[in-house]
Amino acid sequence: MANSISSEITISTAIDTLQNMLAPLSEFTLNITSDIVGRQANVKVPIIDTDDVARPYDSTNGYTLSSDTDVSSVTVALNEQIKPFHLNDNDMNKSPLTIANYARQNANEFGRYLMSLIFAEIDANITSGAIPSGNEISVPASSVAIANIKSVHSKLDQVSSNMNRHMILSAGASNNLLPSSIETFGNSVVASGRFQQLYGMNLSVHNQSAGAGECHSFACPNDAIVVANRVPDVSGTATLEEFTPFTVEGLGLQCAYRRFYDASKGIHYGAFTTIFGTKVAKGSQVVALTE
Numbered sequence: 630m631a632n633s634i635s636s637e638i639t640i641s642t643a644i645d646t647l648q649n650m651l652a653p654l655s656e657f658t659l660n661i662t663s664d665i666v667g668r669q670a671n672v673k674v675p676i677i678d679t680d681d682v683a684r685p686y687d688s689t690n691g692y693t694l695s696s697d698t699d700v701s702s703v704t705v706a707l708n709e710q711i712k713p714f715h716l717n718d719n720d721m722n723k724s725p726l727t728i729a730n731y732a733r734q735n736a737n738e739f740g741r742y743l744m745s746l747i748f749a750e751i752d753a754n755i756t757s758g759a760i761p762s763g764n765e766i767s768v769p770a771s772s773v774a775i776a777n778i779k780s781v782h783s784k785l786d787q788v789s790s791n792m793n794r795h796m797i798l799s800a801g802a803s804n805n806l807l808p809s810s811i812e813t814f815g816n817s818v819v820a821s822g823r824f825q826q827l828y829g830m831n832l833s834v835h836n837q838s839a840g841a842g843e844c845h846s847f848a849c850p851n852d853a854i855v856v857a858n859r860v861p862d863v864s865g866t867a868t869l870e871e872f873t874p875f876t877v878e879g880l881g882l883q884c885a886y887r888r889f890y891d892a893s894k895g896i897h898y899g900a901f902t903t904i905f906g907t908k909v910a911k912g913s914q915v916v917a918l919t920e
Contacts, residue, residue: 636873640886642729643736643901647877647884650740653833654880656795658910660705660857661881666904667862668709673702674855676910705857705906710746712739713900739901745837747854750907751844751917759912766918770801770845773918775827778806781848781916782828790914794830796848802918803834839920846918853911859904861885 660674677700684695714735720727754760764784768777778796785794798806806824824832830848839845860883863872871888884903891898909915 636871636875636886636888638728639732639899640873640875642732643739643884643886644875644877646733646736647740647882648879650737651743651877651880651882653744653795653797653835654856654882656831656833656851657854657856657907658852659881660855661883662859663883664859665862666707666859668864668904670707670859670904671704672707672857672859672906673704674857674908674910676701676703676852676855703855703908703910705855705908707857707859707904707906709861709902710739710743710905711900711902712736712742713898715896715898717897718895735899736901741836743903743905744835746905747856747907748837748839748844748847750854750909751847751915754909754912754915755844755917755919759909760915760917761913764913764916766916767920768918769920770799770839770918771805773798773802773805773846775806777918778827778830781918782830784916785848785850785914788913790850790911791852792829793851794848795833795851796827796830797833797835797846798824799839799845800834800836802846803832841920844917844919847915849911849915853909853914855908855910857906857908858882861902861904 658674658676660672684690686692712735714731716728716731720731751760755765766777766780781796782794803824826832837845860874863869868889869887870890872885873887874883874885876883882903884901886899886901888897888899890896
């Protein structure tokens, strides 16, 4: 019996892959709902500022004076982001493992692409000046040293960002930081090939490439970057054989899998899709390492 790229294998494989690749998103301000929207939309995401001072209680001022909490909002532009793929009838007759591997590779690219949108947003904010020039550290990924990470930490301290901080390192930067001997950072780092934390910042590694002058790694507190996500609307239903929404567990990210068959060509088409957008909310609290 021929295989199928229906949801049973494809979606379960995609969820497993995206959970791992998109785990760093949990470190940002997430605005995720199960609302269904069109292919393009704008959403306003509230950003809470608690910069009013704490003080001792006194009977004159009571509990009400200086109790303001400023709530601003940022507008995040959402677009339908997709990773389409196809298999011909001959491919469909191969083993289920082949189908799972094919789904995994496409989900991997989908996750890499969604992460790349954050880096593109950071590059745009560097160009516009929303991320101050003093928050840009020019050092190639292959030359990143512990001193650069310490400098990132220092810059975040200077702008009094909250201590819930995360750094996303390019694979090249992470590899360059890895010690040559166990004694340097301990056996756990050498064995896993990954740092979990440096200078109090949680660390993740990604495989996003960067050109000259582009961001390859960055750090910020959790409220400096907003990620917004919605469920894509069903479009083009005349040819659809399947449209199955699914959630990336652990993140709550709302995605869908759409599928149709072109009988005239004997080709099975599929696509992972989501409504996704990101925005730098506090540019002064994002520190970027650029090539």
